[in-house]
Amino acid sequence: MIQITLKRSSIGASKTQRATLQALGLRKTGDTRTVKDTPDVQGMIRKVEFLLDVQEASK
Secondary structure (H helix, E strand, C coil): EEEECHHHHHHCCCHHHHHHHHHHHCCCCCEEEECCCHHHHHHHHHHCCEEEEEECCCC
């Protein structure tokens, strides 16, 4: 599991990057979600990693 936190605003990001954040369940700065570590999610994180803080979730 991976814990992702939106650390920067999506203002100025492209439409596809904002859609990716929405698909990850992140709306506001400071929102945190725990997601499964799958190749699909890894690709989504790579697309917007400059806006995120990514950590390995503790069990």
